[in-house]
Amino acid sequence: MSQKHLHSIHVSHYKHTAGCATEVMPIPDVVKISMSQHIGAPCKPLVQKGDYVKVGQLIGDTDAFVSAPIHSSVSGTVKGLEEQRSAMGGTDTLVVIETDKKQEVYEGITIPEANDLPEFIKAIRASGLVGLGGASFPTHIKFNPKNIDEVHTLIVNAAECEPFITSDHRLMLEDAEDLIAGCQLLMKFIGLDEGYIGIEENKPDAIEHLDKLIASKGITNLKTFKLQARYPKGAERVLLYEITGKTMNAGEIPAQHGVILSNVTTIAFVGQYFRTGMPLIQKRMTVDGDAVATPKNVMAPIGTQICDVIEFCGGYKEEPKKILMGGPMMGRAIFSDEMPIVKNNNAILAFSKAQSLVKEETGCINCGRCHQACPFGLIPTALAKAYEARDAQALSDLKVMQCMECGSCSYICPARRPLGFMNKLGKAVVKEAGIK
Amino acid sequence: MDKKTYNNLLVSSAPHIVTNMDTTRIMMMVLIGLAPSFLVSIYVFGARVISLTLVCAVASVFFEWAWNKLMHKKQTIGDLSAVLTGVLIAFNVPSGLPYWIAIVGCFVAVIVIKQLFGGIGKNVANPAITARIVLFISFATEMTTWPAPRMAADATSTATPLGVLAEGNAAELPTNMEMFLGYIGGSMGEVSAIALLIGGLFLIWKKIISPIIPACFIGTVFVFAAIYYGATGGDALHMAIFHVLAGGVMLGAFFMATDYVTTPLLPGGKVVFGIGCGLITMMIRLWGQYPEGVSFSILIMNCLTPLIDSFFQKRMYGGAKKNEK
Numbered sequence: 141m142s143q144k145h146l147h148s149i150h151v152s153h154y155k156h157t158a159g160c161a162t163e164v165m166p167i168p169d170v171v172k173i174s175m176s177q178h179i180g181a182p183c184k185p186l187v188q189k190g191d192y193v194k195v196g197q198l199i200g201d202t203d204a205f206v207s208a209p210i211h212s213s214v215s216g217t218v219k220g221l222e223e224q225r226s227a228m229g230g231t232d233t234l235v236v237i238e239t240d241k242k243q244e245v246y247e248g249i250t251i252p253e254a255n256d257l258p259e260f261i262k263a264i265r266a267s268g269l270v271g272l273g274g275a276s277f278p279t280h281i282k283f284n285p286k287n288i289d290e291v292h293t294l295i296v297n298a299a300e301c302e303p304f305i306t307s308d309h310r311l312m313l314e315d316a317e318d319l320i321a322g323c324q325l326l327m328k329f330i331g332l333d334e335g336y337i338g339i340e341e342n343k344p345d346a347i348e349h350l351d352k353l354i355a356s357k358g359i360t361n362l363k364t365f366k367l368q369a370r371y372p373k374g375a376e377r378v379l380l381y382e383i384t385g386k387t388m389n390a391g392e393i394p395a396q397h398g399v400i401l402s403n404v405t406t407i408a409f410v411g412q413y414f415r416t417g418m419p420l421i422q423k424r425m426t427v428d429g430d431a432v433a434t435p436k437n438v439m440a441p442i443g444t445q446i447c448d449v450i451e452f453c454g455g456y457k458e459e460p461k462k463i464l465m466g467g468p469m470m471g472r473a474i475f476s477d478e479m480p481i482v483k484n485n486n487a488i489l490a491f492s493k494a495q496s497l498v499k500e501e502t503g504c505i506n507c508g509r510c511h512q513a514c515p516f517g518l519i520p521t522a523l524a525k526a527y528e529a530r531d532a533q534a535l536s537d538l539k540v541m542q543c544m545e546c547g548s549c550s551y552i553c554p555a556r557r558p559l560g561f562m563n564k565l566g567k568a569v570v571k572e573a574g575i576k
Numbered sequence: 577m578d579k580k581t582y583n584n585l586l587v588s589s590a591p592h593i594v595t596n597m598d599t600t601r602i603m604m605m606v607l608i609g610l611a612p613s614f615l616v617s618i619y620v621f622g623a624r625v626i627s628l629t630l631v632c633a634v635a636s637v638f639f640e641w642a643w644n645k646l647m648h649k650k651q652t653i654g655d656l657s658a659v660l661t662g663v664l665i666a667f668n669v670p671s672g673l674p675y676w677i678a679i680v681g682c683f684v685a686v687i688v689i690k691q692l693f694g695g696i697g698k699n700v701a702n703p704a705i706t707a708r709i710v711l712f713i714s715f716a717t718e719m720t721t722w723p724a725p726r727m728a729a730d731a732t733s734t735a736t737p738l739g740v741l742a743e744g745n746a747a748e749l750p751t752n753m754e755m756f757l758g759y760i761g762g763s764m765g766e767v768s769a770i771a772l773l774i775g776g777l778f779l780i781w782k783k784i785i786s787p788i789i790p791a792c793f794i795g796t797v798f799v800f801a802a803i804y805y806g807a808t809g810g811d812a813l814h815m816a817i818f819h820v821l822a823g824g825v826m827l828g829a830f831f832m833a834t835d836y837v838t839t840p841l842l843p844g845g846k847v848v849f850g851i852g853c854g855l856i857t858m859m860i861r862l863w864g865q866y867p868e869g870v871s872f873s874i875l876i877m878n879c880l881t882p883l884i885d886s887f888f889q890k891r892m893y894g895g896a897k898k899n900e901k
Binding site for chain 2: 149151303447459460461462463464468469470471472473474475476477478491496498499502503504505506507508511519521522545547550551552553554555556558560561564
């Protein structure tokens with residue numbers, strides 16, 4: 141396969157924690173488990189104040205199609221429900237559980253059995269799995285596309301192109317068996333002929349480890365696929381193009397191109413779930429940033445407050461000014477370190493004031509770096525001008541809707557213009573104007 | 577619990593890191609790219625090169641500072657673009673030019689061409705090129721009094737190679753090697769092709785400029801001259817090299833026609849821009865009133881840039897053309 145590449149940029153990797161084996165965090169005194177940890181309808185809490193819950197017990201669910209159930213990550217007593225302003229600006233319901241640290245496992249936990257696709261999908265839904273790469277789209281929907289007869293290829297997104305984050309890297313070294321088992325389950329039940337695990341070439345040990353394991357199991361239709369260590373190779377549409385050469389437009393899903401594309405952690409969880417039967421209750425994440433005393437990879441129960449995770453990493457070295465959930469390119473800045481971990485967290489980055497200052501914006505010098513950086517060849521500077529004029533037609537003509545908000549243009553802009561953010565706002569302008 | 581928590585963190589849009597290559601560093605890189613030519617010019621024309629360059633740089637920065645002050649705008653002199661404009665003006669005039677005329681040039685460039693159009697990034701024309709043209713037309717005598725290079729022992733002023741050619745004294749032309757090294761009369765910073773080439777290649781290597789415009793510009797001049805002299809019975813190769821080395825082609829192609837603000841953004845547009853500059857330069861040189869046409873060619877192409885840019889909307893990801901709905 142002759143490889144074609146989309147435009148990309150070089151971003152310093154800052155993978156300080158690549159050599160840090162995952163440490164399991166002790167159970168905190170309190171966990172706060174959010175009822176909206178996925179795209180779609182929030183879950184309704186199934187427990188009330190005073191209830192005793194056990195590890196893996198269902199505590200939130202809904203009948204809505206686009207949703208995923210939520211399980212307790214600890215054993216302990218429900219202290220009550222709390223409302224919290226979410227990082228998205230809405231309101232979340234949190235189930236607050238005071239832990240007894242006994243970690244008693246819920247009696248209902250059994251290793252799932254699946255003989256056909258509907259049973260497999262049912263098990264996936266019951267596990268509470270969502271897209272763990274960041275999108276948190278309920279996985280049981282993704283694995284069951286309308287055109288399931290036409291999908292033939294599995295692509296595992298293990299690029300991990302975000303700087304700082306090494307949790308996927310650690311997963312591939314530590315839980316490779318689960319990953320391979322997950323791939324095989326998917327390929328078996330969905331009926332996929334071949335699979336590729338796309339990994340950036342800055343993780344040679346992970347590639348080698350997986351290659352050996354795949355060979356030792358005699359698997360022939362699953363391969364690792366080496367990607368350039370450039371940003372944003374782990375974006376869904378970029379990865380699809382790099383591996384299959386197929387062009388996927390905004391608004392399409394990989395299944396339309398015959399591909400099931402999922403994050404490496406998501407698929408490894410499938411393998412783990414069919415091995416243990418334990419729903420999604422804990423998450424591996426990279427804790428880093430110049431304000432953190434001891435950067436580490438941590439396995440934390442879902443619902444752990446960020447301040448507790450940081451405490452486990454030696455606390456703050458300096459006063460934090462900015463804390464990110466996710467990587468520095470696409471991660472979300474949160475306003476409080478009391479927010480709890482949710483399913484799709486793969487990193488917590490805490491930065492000091494010196495690293496958090498927003499650079500002052502200056503005039504565009506028309507250098508064209510944003511255009512050269514854009515994987516899709518958009519012209520962010522022209523889009524920004526159209527946005528500033530609130531010209532919905534021009535925005536649409538310049539294909540603002542194709543933008544995936546990877547932030548490469550903002551990163552590269554020598555005038556420090558927030559181009560990616562303006563694209564995000566520009567999309568809203570187009571939607572408001574009703575231009576198709 | 578005595579745990580200290582933080583509830584007033586900074587929230588901003590992603591990405592949360594940026595490259596360290598900002599506008600100031602870009603301008604600094606271009607200044608470094610001009611350094612080899614500057615050093616050769618000092619060697620060829622003497623100390624006045626230094627004082628003239630300093631006067632132009634200081635005057636340009638002062639005009640930008642004063643404008644921002646008077647207009648209550650945010651101060652922008654820190655981005656070094658005014659320094660660069662000043663240095664480029666010095667490079668584009670004879671080293672013996674009276675200081676006050678050079679300062680008038682800086683005023684035209686910074687105030688009239690740049691600030692009146694809205695400051696950095698908003699100007700239509702290249703400030704240094706336009707200032708050169710304004711000075712050339714307003715102070716024709718001073719702007720064409722070329723101090724002799726130190727190699728010409730018995731003269732105080734000389735003619736540029738293109739001037740000699742326009743007079744029809746082909747026999748008195750310097751050799752191509754003399755022109756390549758810069759031992760000729762001419763504007764302060766344009767004489768040494770090798771020094772400008774080194775600076776230009778440095779900028780291409782550092783990815784500050786794209787090679788498209790210089791390649792198309794210089795290539796067009798070369799091909800045009802070769803065809804013209806070939807067709808009129810001259811020494812095609814010799815004259816083609818002569819035209820590339822003479823006058824402002826090297827300085828213009830690498831440092832003026834690559835100014836981001838006033839040249840096309842997309843690669844296709846850059847090709848058109850470079851070829852257009854080469855064609856206009858050669859037409860003026862061969863058939864025009866003036867011996868040299870680089871400045872005019874760049875200014876004309878600057879004015880066409882918005883038009884060129886609107887023609888070249890690259891095929892974007894998705895395979896659909898821009899206007900397909």
